[in-house]
Amino acid sequence: MSHVVNVAGDRLLSFVERIFHLDDEIRSLNEDKKEIMAEAKSAGFDLKILREVLRIMKQDKDDKDERESLLDAYLSAIEAAKKPKDVPKAA
Amino acid sequence: MSHVVNVAGDRLLSFVERIFHLDDEIRSLNEDKKEIMAEAKSAGFDLKILREVLRIMKQDKDDKDERESLLDAYLSAIEAAKKPKDVPKAA
Amino acid sequence: MSHVVNVAGDRLLSFVERIFHLDDEIRSLNEDKKEIMAEAKSAGFDLKILREVLRIMKQDKDDKDERESLLDAYLSAIEAAKKPKDVPKAA
Amino acid sequence: MSHVVNVAGDRLLSFVERIFHLDDEIRSLNEDKKEIMAEAKSAGFDLKILREVLRIMKQDKDDKDERESLLDAYLSAIEAAKKPKDVPKAA
DNA sequence: AACGTTGAAATAGTTC
DNA sequence: GAACTATTTCAACGTT
Numbered sequence: 001m002s003h004v005v006n007v008a009g010d011r012l013l014s015f016v017e018r019i020f021h022l023d024d025e026i027r028s029l030n031e032d033k034k035e036i037m038a039e040a041k042s043a044g045f046d047l048k049i050l051r052e053v054l055r056i057m058k059q060d061k062d063d064k065d066e067r068e069s070l071l072d073a074y075l076s077a078i079e080a081a082k083k084p085k086d087v088p089k090a091a
Numbered sequence: 092m093s094h095v096v097n098v099a100g101d102r103l104l105s106f107v108e109r110i111f112h113l114d115d116e117i118r119s120l121n122e123d124k125k126e127i128m129a130e131a132k133s134a135g136f137d138l139k140i141l142r143e144v145l146r147i148m149k150q151d152k153d154d155k156d157e158r159e160s161l162l163d164a165y166l167s168a169i170e171a172a173k174k175p176k177d178v179p180k181a182a
Numbered sequence: 183m184s185h186v187v188n189v190a191g192d193r194l195l196s197f198v199e200r201i202f203h204l205d206d207e208i209r210s211l212n213e214d215k216k217e218i219m220a221e222a223k224s225a226g227f228d229l230k231i232l233r234e235v236l237r238i239m240k241q242d243k244d245d246k247d248e249r250e251s252l253l254d255a256y257l258s259a260i261e262a263a264k265k266p267k268d269v270p271k272a273a
Numbered sequence: 274m275s276h277v278v279n280v281a282g283d284r285l286l287s288f289v290e291r292i293f294h295l296d297d298e299i300r301s302l303n304e305d306k307k308e309i310m311a312e313a314k315s316a317g318f319d320l321k322i323l324r325e326v327l328r329i330m331k332q333d334k335d336d337k338d339e340r341e342s343l344l345d346a347y348l349s350a351i352e353a354a355k356k357p358k359d360v361p362k363a364a
Numbered sequence: 365a366a367c368g369t370t371g372a373a374a375t376a377g378t379t380c
Numbered sequence: 381g382a383a384c385t386a387t388t389t390c391a392a393c394g395t396t
Contacts, residue, residue, distance in 0.1 A: 012323075015313045019306060019327055026302050029295050030373090036295075040288045046252060051375080053256050053285075054292060070228060074235050077100030078107060084097075103235075106222045110236060113211050113218075120204050120211075125378085127204075131197045138379080141194075142385090145201055212387095233389085259282030260289060266279075307392085320393080328371090367395080374389070380382090 041047050059067055132138050223229050241249055314320050 008317075011316055012313075012318065012326075015309055015316075015318070015323070016327060016330065018309050020330070022302050022306050022309075023331075026299055029299050029302075033292060033295050036288055036291050040285075043284055045256075045285065045288070048376090049249070049252050049256055050285075050288070052253055053260070054289060056257070057260075057289065057293075058296075067231070070231050071234055074103060074227075074231055075238070077097075078104050078235070078239075079100075080097055081100035081104040102225055103222075103227065103232075106218055106225075106227070106232070107236060107239065109218050110215060111239075113215050114240075117208055117211050120208050121377095124201060124204050127197055127200050131194075134193055134197075135190075136194065136197070141197070144194075145198060148198065148202070149205075230390095256285060259279070260286050261282075262279055263282035263286040303391090310392095324371090324393095365396100368393105369395100370391105370393080372389105372391085374387105376385100376387075378383100378385080380384100 037047060037050070040050055128138060128141070131141055219229060219232070222232055310320060310323070313323055
């Protein structure tokens with residue numbers, strides 16, 4: 001077995017182990033999240049609404065202005081398209 | 092209200108309505124499925140087993156489809172190999 | 183092979199075939215949805231926002247009042263909890 | 274503003290903040306993963322293969338865990354069967 | 365740098 | 381209401 005392969009194997013093992021370790025931590029944190037959600041549920045909160053609250057607050061954090069204005073634009077355009085009554089017949 | 096927004100709104104509304112319509116149809120079909128399952132249950136069949144049967148038959152069907160597409164690929168490759176007309180005679 | 187088994191097999195086959203047929207239709211409709219989304223994308227719409235629009239419009243359809251008021255209540259409660267400055271020291 | 278709402282708001286805010294904090298940690302860990310993958314890539318490893326290796330090793334690990342939990346269940350059942358002490362002698 | 369593709373994660377729905 | 385399944389969503393990656 002050549003040194004080259006061995007060294008490569010060592011590095012590979014190192015990468016794999018570091019990834020596995022990180023995955024373990026992530027999995028653990030996700031379990032914590034689940035526990036918190038369960039706690040909120042047993043405290044009487046509606047999980048579906050809570051998830052929506054989290055989504056809204058996250059979006060606000062991320063890029064409130066751009067996102068909200070785009071969303072508003074889409075919704076407004078739809079509303080406008082729904083009510084084409086006011087368009088004059090000719091200019 | 093600008094024409095540009097309005098036109099975009101029209102297309103957007105059209106997309107949204109088409110999606111909604113499809114969703115309605117899908118929902119209706121899913122209700123039909125539920126009815127059939129209920130009917131099967133009241134006919135004495137075990138739903139868990141029935142679902143398993145459906146799953147296996149679907150799996151078989153998917154496998155068959157995959158095999159066939161692979162077969163097609165092979166056959167096409169063979170056909171292509173049979174007609175190397177466009178190869179220039181010399182460099 | 184007894185008649186009983188045979189008759190049961192016939193009914194079972196009938197159930198399975200009806201389910202499969204419905205699944206085919208559902209699959210086809212879902213493909214139509216994907217096509218529409220692709221069309222919307224190539225028309226320049228942001229799919230992520232479009233999905234959000236669809237979600238909002240669907241929720242509005244479903245149970246606008248109850249849902250929105252609950253969501254508002256949650257968001258208001260959070261805001262209130264964030265700003266406990268105005269609470270007088272004693273009653 | 275009622276106390277009831279306020280108290281609920283406090284709990285809700287607490288849930289939300291804890292979730293956000295966990296999400297931050299998860300995001301950070303995922304960035305670490307990306308860095309490691311990039312490092313592996315620049316060390317000459319094929320990321321596609323590396324991902325496959327990770328997937329297989331995870332699969333093996335999960336299978337092993339499952340086998341062990343099943344084994345534990347069997348052993349526990351055997352232990353339980355060995356100690357039927359609490360059975361009352363007579364009715 | 366936009367695109368589709370893939371794989372993983374979240375969410376919704378259904379059953380018991 | 382708890383668990384399981386199926387669907388939907390999201391992020392990463394290579395590709396053009």
